[in-house]
Amino acid sequence: MSYFELKEPPRREDRLKACIAHGASLGEVAGRRLGCCLPESERSFTQNSICLLLPALGTMNSIPNSVVLMHGGLGCGSSSHGGNAAVRGGNNQRWGIVKDGTWLSTGLTEADVISGGEPKLAEAILEADRRYQPAVIFVVASCVPGIIGDDVDGVVEQLQPEVSAKLLPVHCEGFKTKIWATAYDAVYHAIGRTLLPDGENKTPEKKAGKTVNLMNMSSMGRVDELELERLLKALGLKVNVFPVFADPNGMKRMAEADLSISTCPTHDDYMLNHLHEKYQVPFIIRHMPIGIENTGKWLADVAEFFGLGEQARALIAQEEAELAAALAPLKSMFAGKKAFSSAGEFRALSTAILLAELGFEVVGIRAFHHDEFADVEYEKLVRITGQDYPLNIANCQPFEEANLLRKLKPDVFLGHMNGNSTAAKLGIATHVIYNTGLHYVGYRGAYELARRLYRQLKNPRFNANLSRFASLPYQESWYSQNPFKYIETAGGDSE
Missing domain, CATH: 3.40.50.1980 (Nitrogenase molybdenum iron protein domain)
Incomplete structure (x- = not known):
């Protein structure tokens, strides 16, 4: 049976046996492949994580002529405010218009938790369709309706004949999974079930050309x-x-x-x-x-x-010849410099490979989760960069990152824009690993990243000065301990 016949996609812990807790040398992980950690592995102490609603909203808010209706507490989806700049910029670049994302909330209260939120959801769907007349309405189930048992899919099915918009139920109940990449499955699941052609195994007519x-x-x-x-x-x-x-x-x-x-x-x-x-x-x-x-x-x-x-x-x-000529004046800056890469699994690993190609010494990697698709990247990394530096599989966990950075002392840290503060407070030069306005992929991306890192390393004084006045909340004794001390395997043993 196809996963798309289900109302919601399975967790990645179940579908891909993905995991979020491991710490070892790169060579160990590459040799053991997915066996390096198990879905049941966890930490006896965990500092923070990310709700899968966050990455899901980044995609849903980008869809033109749509409304994102969040069914849950008023705070769910508040990250849309911060992400709206990317929505406005993306619409302008692709469609020539500056347009905000449109997101609403059913704003469930304590009374709704007791009596159920389905009536409020039905009313909100009808109002969103009447007021905005969108092509689609993403009806997003957050934690509260998942806990109290609201039948979001049932409400959608009942109201679809009464509204013009296509209704797409999206299940983003954050408590169901710690692999927040499941968010991508949730959005694709809604699109595949509602916006693709109907019919079992029916091949649509293909257009001429490639x-x-x-x-x-x-x-x-x-x-x-x-x-x-x-x-x-x-x-x-x-x-x-x-x-x-x-x-x-x-x-x-x-x-x-x-x-x-x-x-x-x-x-x-x-x-x-x-x-x-x-x-x-x-x-x-x-x-x-x-x-x-x-x-x-x-x-x-x-x-x-x-x-x-x-x-x-x-x-x-x-x-490659044109790129090599363009990189030649920059590479002398990178010789002998140490780099640390931190991001979602594939971006962290592929960026580490690029850093090695530019002449950096890769001394550490943090990937937000681990699944089978990264096996080939681990093999590339071992071949290109060696295998005796740490790989931390962690859904954030800045306390582990701080420990690693103090030990490894990289010259530059590449992480997401909301994940660079730990390195910055340690005085390490930082660069954002993903920004929708900057080049990262392809040959142009390799050159542009190198050019930005050249400028960053030529004058790294900002973070050096910042470290004099900012501090991290960890006791000095923590930095002398094993950074993976709190990771437990499925059998209960510590790493």
Whole structure:
């Protein structure tokens, strides 16, 4: 049975045996593959985490002509305020209009928790459809309705004939999973069940030419989309980008492509398997096009599918030669410098490979979770960077990160914009590992990241000065202990 026949997707702990708790050398993890940690592994002390609602909102708010209706407490979804700048910028870059995301809340109260929130949800759906007349309404189930048993899918099914908008129930009950990448499955699940063509195993009529789905589930900004479109169009391919900022009425074109191409396996496998199983659209999901080698492998795989291998090899050789010439004046700055990469699994690993290609010594990596798709990246890292430095699998946990950074003393730390403060307070130069307005992927991304790191390392005084006046909340004794002290295996033993 397809997962898409269910009302909600399974947890990644169950579907992919993904885990969030491990600490070891890179070589150990690469050798043991997914066996390096088990879904039941956990910490006896945990500092914080991220709710899966956060990444889900980043995608839902980007969909044009949509309303995101959050069914839950008033605070759920408040991160949409901070993410709205990316929504406005993304709409402007792709559609030429500056438009905010539209999000609402049912604002459940204590009385609703006792008596049930379904009437309030039904009223909110009708009002959202009347007031905004959107193409789609994402009806998002947060923790509270999951706890009290509100039948969100039942309300949606009952009201669909009464509204013009397509209603997409999205299950983001944060207490159900600690692998917040499950959020991507939740959004794809709603899109696949509602916005793709009906019919069991019915292959839609394919368009003439070589058309590819370039999957972008918040993996990159418009500037990176343009870089990958440039490379694919050089091979004569027609490119459609899904799902961020894609017209909801055109989502069905995902089922009409000749090939789907992942830009981040962590984000895309759930939908790509569905497109293949139901609509016979083949897919490629082996590499993330960050870094020189990875971009070449990514492009070569696509070209081989269409019988364009010779053309791709010539393109890759030309691009790599131009990039090498552009990087030559910068690389002397990176020689002998130590770097630490921290992000979602594939971005952290592929960025570490790029850092090594630029001449940095990679001394540590933190990945937010671990699953089978990263095995090939671990093997690349061992080959390119060695294997005797720590890999921390952690859904945040800044106390482990602080311990590692004090021991490793990197010259630069690359992490998400909300995750660089620990390194900054230790006086380490920091750079954001993902920003929708900056280049990261493809050959252009490799050069632009190198250029930014060159400028950062040329004058790292800001964080050095910051460390004189800012401090972390950990006792000095913690830094002398094993950073993975509180990680427990499935059998209960400490790492």
